[in-house]
Amino acid sequence: MNKYILSIDAGTSSSRAVIIDKKGQVMGVSQYEFTQYFPNDGWVEHNPLEIWNSQLKAIKDVLKKTNISAEMIHSFGITNQRETTVIWNKETGEPVYNAIVWQDRRTKDLCEKLKNKNLETIFQNKTGLLLDPYFSGTKIKWILENNPELIEIIKEDKLAFGTIDTWLIWKLTNGAKHVTDLTNASRTLLFNIHTLKWDEELINLLDIPKNILPEIVSSSEFVGYISVNILGSKIPITAIAGDQQASLFGQMCLDEGDVKNTYGTGCFCVMNTGQKIVKSKNKMLTTIAYQLNGKTNYAIEGSVFVGGSLIQWLRDQLGIISHASEIEDLANSVENSGGITFISALSGLGAPYWSPDSFGSIIGITRKTNKGHIARAALEAIAIRTYEIISCMEKDADIKFSSLKVDGGACANDLLMQIQSNIINKKVIRPKFTECTSLGIAFLSGLASGYWKSVEDLKDIWKPEKIFSPKNEDQRILSDWNKRIKKIN
Numbered sequence: 001m002n003k004y005i006l007s008i009d010a011g012t013s014s015s016r017a018v019i020i021d022k023k024g025q026v027m028g029v030s031q032y033e034f035t036q037y038f039p040n041d042g043w044v045e046h047n048p049l050e051i052w053n054s055q056l057k058a059i060k061d062v063l064k065k066t067n068i069s070a071e072m073i074h075s076f077g078i079t080n081q082r083e084t085t086v087i088w089n090k091e092t093g094e095p096v097y098n099a100i101v102w103q104d105r106r107t108k109d110l111c112e113k114l115k116n117k118n119l120e121t122i123f124q125n126k127t128g129l130l131l132d133p134y135f136s137g138t139k140i141k142w143i144l145e146n147n148p149e150l151i152e153i154i155k156e157d158k159l160a161f162g163t164i165d166t167w168l169i170w171k172l173t174n175g176a177k178h179v180t181d182l183t184n185a186s187r188t189l190l191f192n193i194h195t196l197k198w199d200e201e202l203i204n205l206l207d208i209p210k211n212i213l214p215e216i217v218s219s220s221e222f223v224g225y226i227s228v229n230i231l232g233s234k235i236p237i238t239a240i241a242g243d244q245q246a247s248l249f250g251q252m253c254l255d256e257g258d259v260k261n262t263y264g265t266g267c268f269c270v271m272n273t274g275q276k277i278v279k280s281k282n283k284m285l286t287t288i289a290y291q292l293n294g295k296t297n298y299a300i301e302g303s304v305f306v307g308g309s310l311i312q313w314l315r316d317q318l319g320i321i322s323h324a325s326e327i328e329d330l331a332n333s334v335e336n337s338g339g340i341t342f343i344s345a346l347s348g349l350g351a352p353y354w355s356p357d358s359f360g361s362i363i364g365i366t367r368k369t370n371k372g373h374i375a376r377a378a379l380e381a382i383a384i385r386t387y388e389i390i391s392c393m394e395k396d397a398d399i400k401f402s403s404l405k406v407d408g409g410a411c412a413n414d415l416l417m418q419i420q421s422n423i424i425n426k427k428v429i430r431p432k433f434t435e436c437t438s439l440g441i442a443f444l445s446g447l448a449s450g451y452w453k454s455v456e457d458l459k460d461i462w463k464p465e466k467i468f469s470p471k472n473e474d475q476r477i478l479s480d481w482n483k484r485i486k487k488i489n
Contacts, residue, residue: 003074005442005451006062006235008055009243009435010080010164012101012265015055017062018438019073022451024461026433028066030058037098042105042347042356045098048086051164052171059231070233076226077239077445079246079437080164082187085139087150087212088167090175091158096147099164100139103266103305103347107138108356119205126192126199128277128286132354134303136163137189141206154209161212163187165240169223172237177224180214181240182296186288191216193277193288196296219245219290220444239445243437244268244301245290247407250440251431252462254297254455257399261386262437263410266350267307269389270299273397282392283352290444292455300396302351302389306344306360308410310378313346320371328413331379334372337477339364341484342377344385352392363484382410383420384481390424403427407436414468421468423478428468 004027009016015034019027032054037045063070083102088095100106111131114120120131129135140161144150153159162170166180185191185198190208192199196216203210217223219241226235241249244262248270251260256274261267272289277298279286289299306313311324321327341363348356362374394400404426410416411434421428433439439462446452 002072003451004068004072005446006059006073006076007438007442007445008059008078008168009438009441010051010055010078010168011243012081012084012103015051015058016438017055017058018435018442019062019066019068020439020442024433024439027068028062030062030065032058040106044101044104046084046101048088048095048099048167051099052168055168056230063231070231070235073233073235074451075238075445075449076235077441078165078168078237079241079243079441080168080184082163082184082242082244083134083136083139084164085136085143085161086164086167087140087143087159087161089153089158090160090178093175096150096159097143100143102134104139105133105348105356107133107142110138110141114205122205123189123202126194126202127186127189128193128279129187129189130283130285130354131189133356134350135187135189137202137206137208140208144208154212157211159209159212160214162214166214169237169240172226172230173224174227174229176227178214179217179223179240181217181219182288182291183219183242183245184240185216187242193286193298218292220292220448222448236449238448239441241290241441241444244270245288245299246440246444247436248272248299248440249290249443250436250438251405251407252459253405257397257401258405259390259393259401260405260407260436263307263382263406263408263416265307265309267304267382267386268301269386269393270301271393271397271399273298273300278397280392280396282396283354284389284392284396285351292444292447300393302393304382304385304389305347305350307382308408310342310344310346310382311410314375314378320374327375327379328415330372331376331415334370334376337377337380338369338373339366339480340369340373340377341480342374342381343485344378344381351389361484361487363487364480379413379416379419380477382416383423384478386420387423387478401426403429405429405431407431407434417468418471421470422472425470427470429464430466430468432463432465
């Protein structure tokens with residue numbers, strides 16, 4: 001009987017399930033969007049039960065449409081949107097509050113208070129992170145402080161915290177497993193990337209009860225089984241990784257200095273630094289890339305909060321396109337952006353600015369400005385923000401690299417990829433299978449379950465689809481950006 005790997009990618013806007021064979025071929029994909037809630041300005045929430053139901057629906061749907069039974073699944077891996085915070089009652093299985101999403105900015109005042117107490121250095125030295133609302137720790141604190149009825153539940157050890165991986169595994173195992181992996185733990189502000197443990201000092205500084213935290217496991221190891229009553233068969237769970245780390249692995253960025261950028265809801269650029277912890281001097285994040293066979297690989301990362309979501313904004317709020325796929329043709333309808341700079345700070349600015357109060361702007365509008373100019377300036381904004389991060393990472397790691405591997409939905413846009421190559425003046429390599437998060441978690445799952453014998457087996461699977469080489473580009477784009485971003489930051 002043929003065997004396959006089942007990957008789920010629990011993303012920011014959708015739940016995806018993918019079945020992959022031994023050659024890395026995608027046998028089937030199923031995907032369902034779920035609701036985004038914006039209860040206040042700067043707040044972003046998800047319904048954890050809707051995430052669970054949409055993810056389960058995607059899993060069952062992909063098995064059905066590929067005619068692959070649960071018994072034919074060799075092992076299972078989960079990759080997920082990171083930092084998004086869920087707290088639930090272990091006895092009832094009910095969330096006590098909506099999931100607070102990584103994009104949410106409600107804890108910026110708390111982060112400022114911690115900075116004013118000169119605590120950021122302690123957090124950065126231990127976690128590799130900066131004090132920003134992006135991370136899970138302050139979200140946990142906010143939920144606990146704003147729901148005083150939880151005090152008794154905590155005392156009775158009935159409360160559980162998790163990122164989305166933890167929540168879904170708890171549901172898939174019928175509450176038997178409360179776990180996360182090192183990559184997700186490293187994004188909480190509570191995990192020490194040197195000792196590879198939850199850090200007592202940081203937990204106390206944020207006043208978070210330790211008994212709500214999950215057990216930490218490797219990115220690639222047997223964790224437990226999907227309960228038989230979920231899919232009709234006991235399927236081993238053998239991999240967990242945050243989506244950007246899974247993407248790094250799926251891109252086969254396994255050597256020191258290898259870099260990938262994912263163009264999803266946000267843009268996330270990650271450089272593998274091997275088994276060396278690189279402390280950033282340019283406000284990048286130091287994080288765990290993955291742990292495999294007992295060895296921990298580290299990375300530096302730059303996060304752009306608004307990437308593909310900028311195109312969604314043009315569609316949903318501005319209405320200049322009906323479908324996201326139309327952006328390329330519209331941007332190609334003009335030769336350049338007509339002097340427009342689109343500052344894409346719709347959810348504040350991430351690296352290297354870390355300015356949650358920054359706001360978006362479209363600067364340089366004249367009577368001649370049309371929809372095409374705005375569309376092209378939006379694509380340039382995505383590419384420029386990535387350029388800013390790459391420049392900082394090169395300085396931090398003291399490594400010059402010759403190419404950038406790309407993935408995520410927006411990398412299908414040839415114009416965006418060409419603009420990116422022009423701006424960074426490096427080759428941009430797009431693989432045949434651009435959903436590298438799903439492929440990466442499948443690789444990590446298959447290595448742990450023996451589906452693939454070694455990393456060498458995987459290197460033959462990854463193949464490029466198209467390479468974009470830099471062409472001469474008007475340097476005015478970067479010059480205008482550098483002048484104009486100072487007006488809002």
